[in-house]
Amino acid sequence: xxxxxxxxxxxxxxxxxxxxxxxxxxxxxxxxxxxxxxxxxxxxxxxxxxxxxxxxxxxxxxxxxxxxxxxxxxxxxxxxxxxxxxxxxxxxxxxxxxxxxxxxxxxxxxxxxxx
Amino acid sequence: xxxxxxxxxxxxxxxxxxxxxxxxxxxxxxxxxxxxxxxxxxxxxxxxxxxxxxxxxxxxxxxxxxxxxxxxxxxxxxxxxxxxxxxxxxxxxxxxxxxxxxxxxxxxxxxxx
Numbered sequence: 001x002x003x004x005x006x007x008x009x010x011x012x013x014x015x016x017x018x019x020x021x022x023x024x025x026x027x028x029x030x031x032x033x034x035x036x037x038x039x040x041x042x043x044x045x046x047x048x049x050x051x052x053x054x055x056x057x058x059x060x061x062x063x064x065x066x067x068x069x070x071x072x073x074x075x076x077x078x079x080x081x082x083x084x085x086x087x088x089x090x091x092x093x094x095x096x097x098x099x100x101x102x103x104x105x106x107x108x109x110x111x112x113x114x115x
Numbered sequence: 116x117x118x119x120x121x122x123x124x125x126x127x128x129x130x131x132x133x134x135x136x137x138x139x140x141x142x143x144x145x146x147x148x149x150x151x152x153x154x155x156x157x158x159x160x161x162x163x164x165x166x167x168x169x170x171x172x173x174x175x176x177x178x179x180x181x182x183x184x185x186x187x188x189x190x191x192x193x194x195x196x197x198x199x200x201x202x203x204x205x206x207x208x209x210x211x212x213x214x215x216x217x218x219x220x221x222x223x224x225x226x227x228x
Contacts, residue, residue: 004158031213042119043159043205045215056215091159093216101212102147102166106159 002026004107006092012113018080021110025074025094031055032075033095033104034067038088046090049075050097082114117142117208121219129227134178134193136222138206141187148189149207149216150180159205165189166212176200201226 005024013019025032034046046065047057051072060067064083069075079086089111093104122137140146147166151159163174170182176199180191189206203223207216 033215035216035218042220043207043216043218045217048215050213055213059215093159095213097213102209103161103164104216105161106151108156108158 004092004094004105006090006107006110008110009108010111010113012115013082014115015084016081018078019082019112021077021079021090021112023075023077023092023107025092026105028096029094029105030072030097031095031101031104032069033093034075034077035091035093036088037091037109038085043091046077079112082112084114087112087114117146117210117217119206119208119217119219121204121206121222123222124220125223125225127225127227128196130198131195134191134196134200134224136191136204136206136224138180138189138191138219139187140189140206140208142208142210144210147209147211147214148180148182149209150174150178150189150191151205151207152202153205153221154202162191162204196224196226198226198228200224 007022032049037043045059048055049069066078089109091109092107095104118141120139149164150162165182173179206219
C-alpha cells in the first residue's frame, strides 16, 4: 500500500507569488488533514476534509490560503499571495473512516521557503 | 480545548541508556494520545497510541508509554537507546477518531556513544 505522498518536496518562491501544494492520501482514506510547522514551533492543524467536504477549517490562518479536494481524492493547498511568514513545512495526513480513523498517516511534507 | 507540553526540546542519552521523553497534556474530554517520530528528511511515523483500555501501550522499535490520567501524562520510554533512535519525537492529543491532532513542540533526541 502506497503511503501519503506530497508534491513538491521543496518550493522556494518570492513574496507575492503563488504556490500550490499537492497531497495524495492513502487510497481509500476519506479523512485528509493539512498541518504546518513553522521553524522552531509546533506542528499546527490547518484543516480537515472528509471526502470532498471541509469538516474543520479552524486552523487556516487567513484567506490567502485555499484548500480543495475535488472528487474526494487528492487535495491541493494554494497560498496566494505568499508572505514571508508562510515559510515552513506543510504536512498532509490521511486516515480511514470508521475503525482506524484515529490513526493519521503523514506524508513527508513540503518545505516552503518564501523570500 | 487541548494542549500538549513536552519538557525538554533537546535530550541527550548514551547508547544503551534509558530513554525518557516527557509529555503532559490538557484535554476537556477523554484524550487520545500519540507519539510520532520524525527521522531526518522523512515524514512523521506513528510510534504508538493510546485510545482506550490498557494504559501501558507498546509501540514499534521497543518504545512504550503509559497513560496516567491523574498526572495528565503520557511519557515515552525505551529501556536501552540505540544510535538509530536519534530523531525528533512529537507527542500529540486528539479528542477522538476523526479529530485533529494537537502537537507538542517536539523533543530532539541525541544518542551518543
